[in-house]
Amino acid sequence: EEQLVESGGGVVQPGGSLRLSCAASGFTFEAFAMHWVRQAPGKGLEWVSLITGDGGATYYADSVKGRFTISRDNSKNSLYLQMSSLRTEDTALYYCVKRGFAYWGQGALVTVSS
Amino acid sequence: AIQMTQSPSSLSASVGDRVTITCRASQGIRNDLGWYQQKPGKAPKLLIYTASTLHTGVPSRFSGSGSGTDFTLTISSLQPEDFATYYCLQDYNYPHTFGQGTKLEIK
Numbered sequence: 001e002e003q004l005v006e007s008g009g010g011v012v013q014p015g016g017s018l019r020l021s022c023a024a025s026g027f028t029f030e031a032f033a034m035h036w037v038r039q040a041p042g043k044g045l046e047w048v049s050l051i052t053g054d055g056g057a058t059y060y061a062d063s064v065k066g067r068f069t070i071s072r073d074n075s076k077n078s079l080y081l082q083m084s085s086l087r088t089e090d091t092a093l094y095y096c097v098k099r100g101f102a103y104w105g106q107g108a109l110v111t112v113s114s
Numbered sequence: 115a116i117q118m119t120q121s122p123s124s125l126s127a128s129v130g131d132r133v134t135i136t137c138r139a140s141q142g143i144r145n146d147l148g149w150y151q152q153k154p155g156k157a158p159k160l161l162i163y164t165a166s167t168l169h170t171g172v173p174s175r176f177s178g179s180g181s182g183t184d185f186t187l188t189i190s191s192l193q194p195e196d197f198a199t200y201y202c203l204q205d206y207n208y209p210h211t212f213g214q215g216t217k218l219e220i221k
Contacts, residue, residue, distance in 0.1 A: 035210075044201065044212060044213075044214050044215040045150075045152075045158065045201050045203075045212045045215070046212065047203070047209055047210040047211060047212060050208065050210075059208035059209065060209065061115075061209045062115060062209060095157055095158075100160075100163070101148055101150070101158075101160050101163070101203065101205075102160045102169060104157035104158060104159075105157065106157060107157060
């Protein structure tokens, strides 16, 4: 069974940093691009970033470009999102999503607040 | 970035009704569009990809159509479990963009 489990969420002050992780299982991780999608409390979905299967290409939403870095470790079947210069508007539930959008994790909550 | 305009933002309907939700892209996206259903406290679920292909296990009362800039999601006969929020997503180019969502409520 394909499974995605996020971790690393928490409360951080504005301007701070946080790293999210996503542990993948049940499929050949290195063969698939992976996304991060977020959802602010009570709001809609926002696509955040994608990394190709070999990690050779990355893409970002304009709202996070230059502040967030997506990466992966295929030897550990893990996806990461390094978030820096965090703003209050980055407060959201962050989902790890497999290419094709058929498989989503349960989400990791990031709260940016002083 | 491509803008996805979804309408209506909310909709009240009854069990058995036929419902249509639309998404309009600010530029042509071929058929690179998916539809998602989200219930409170849950991750979104894929319903339809490439505009009209039903994802495995999704009931046949759901259907999608469109190409280019205009797309529709139709639920032919609403069931109680269909009351949820629906989103479209373009994956034609980066950044991918979601519509604003349509909250489908019981009348």
